[in-house]
Amino acid sequence: MQSIDVSRLIDHARFNRFHWTVLFWCALIIVFDGYDLVIYGVVLPVLMKEWALSPLQAGALGSYALFGMMAGAMVFGPLSDRIGRKKAITMCVILFSGFTVLNGFARNPTEFGLCRFLAGLGIGGVMPNVVALMSEYAPRKIRSTLVAIMFSGYSVGGMLSAGLGIVMLPTLGWQSVFFVAGIPLLLLPVIMKFLPESVGFMIRQGRDDEARAILERIEPGFKAGADQSLSMPAIQSRGTPLLDLFRDGRAFQTLMLWVAFFCCLLMVYALNSWLPKLMSKAGYGLGSSLGFLLVLNFGAIFGAVGGGWLGDRLNLPRVLAAFFAVAALSISLLGFNSPSVVLHGLIAVAGATTIGSQILLYACGAQFYSMAMRSTGLGWASGIGRNGAIIGPIMGGALMAMEMPLQGNFMAFAAPGAIACLAMGLFALRQERLLPVEAPAPARAAGAA
Structure with missing residues (x-):
């Protein structure tokens, strides 16, 4: 029986309506994810005044969502x-949207913090x-760019949050x-x-007919015959997924990726929260202060898309x-x-290279880990990074x-x-040392796709 390499077919497909569909709905989810996340920084000055919060109490309250994330x-x-990507995404949307709405009914910091923690489970x-x-x-040729464009929805959500805050x-x-959420x-x-749904998950579950239908949408000229099987070596896992992150020479780069996530998220959430x-403390009014938050997230879009474009080349x-x-x-x-003018420019650059870099780190992790461990690798990198987000x-x-x-x-x-710069520099050096050895292996190449 002839075997069809699904990874190769996806890698070399032309961008079409199907890809637009995935990009649009994933980006829309991230827009509201970003809105729900940035909203705390928007309401923080008002909450500190209304509930008489000290700076330390306000910082701790902002960290509840980050523990959840x-x-x-x-x-x-x-x-x-x-269980599949769609089920997990559905559960997360219900969590982050539902409990963010409930935040609007909070009567005290305890209720507010509990709702933020539960919403954080879905956001993260x-x-x-x-x-x-x-x-x-x-x-494959535009993977970093598409991930960056999709994830720039986070910044759109942050801008939406700041903009509505100024008005509402x-x-x-x-x-x-909070009710908008x-x-x-x-x-x-x-x-x-x-x-x-993930095509790799469908193949692993034996749902080949559904997978074939998806592949025909990815590559309209593709027609799988009854005598053709679907092959995707990258989806085969050898055991505990977490341990796989440290096997086959991945340990050092996994750790460097975690360091970069930690440092990047510390900067992102310190800036978004404070x-x-x-x-405002420096003498700007509330509207102007929220305007700086809007500029920060606006700059992130250019950083993410521009960085993704550079990363592909x-x-x-x-x-x-x-x-x-x-x-x-x-x-x-x-x-x-x-x-x-200079101040606004610096804030835009800071947004481009902090929030934008957060987005690019996800793209980097997605390229580094094979399909079998991609969600696990990104989940743990993000989870470790959330410690930085909590500390920020x-x-x-x-x-x-x-x-x-x-x-x-500041x-x-x-x-x-500076620490994240060093971590990613070491990650790149390690990658370049191993690339000539690893590139010829067909299964490895498919997994890195």
Whole structure:
């Protein structure tokens, strides 16, 4: 019986309507995921005043969602390898959308924190799954670009959150911005109808007829005969998925990826949580401070898409190392008195190289891990990184409580960028050393796709 290499067929397919469909629905999910995540930084100045929160209490309250995200990434990443991407994504959307809406009914910090934790389970769990799904179906030549475009929905969501905050907070109160998060629950039946299941999961489950139908949409000229079997060596796992992340020479790069995720997410969540408050302390009004948050996320779109484009043509880990170096520099300069145009430019660059780099790290992980361990690898990298995301808001609160000068706050936020730059530089060096040896192996090449 003739065997069809599914990975090769997907790698060399031309971008078509099917790919647009996957890109659109995955990006839409990430838009609302980003909205639900950034919303805390938007309402933070109002909550601190209404509930008389100290900076340390506010930082701790912001970390509840991040604890949930860490648990969600570690649970739903590996779980989707067992129950399928669509089921895992559905569960995550219900969690992050439903409990964000309930946040609007919170009467005190305890209720608010509980809802943020439960919403965080879905926010953290959905990210590795939509990245894995987009990576699985994207043609190889434009894989980094498509993942970056899809994940830039996170920044669109952040901009939407900041923009609605500017409009709604003064007149409708902080609760109103949380109620907007219920829209994905209304769209969920449509999303699940059009979002495809992982083809690798279908083959592993013996659902070959469904997989053939998907392949015919990926490559319209493809027709699988009854005497042809579907082959996808990359989906075969050899045991405990977590241990696979450290086998076959992957241990060092796995650890460097975790370090980069940790440092990057620390910078992202420190800035998203405290940038409006720091700018308010520096003398800017609430509207202007939220405008800086909007610029931060606007810059991230250009960083993600531009970095993805560069990553497809150059070496993505090296691109990331350069981005982190620029992030450290731009964040350091935010603490100094600069003209408005320069300040907005620095914030945009900081967004491009922090939030944009977070997006590119997912693309880098998706390329590094084979399909069998992709969700597990991304889930654990994201989960480990959430420790940095938890520390970021708390660190910002501690710095505020210490009454550090503005320059000291931003210098502290910039330091992880230098560490992440070193980690990705070492990742790239290791990759280049191993590439000449590993490239000729057909199964390996398919797995890295």
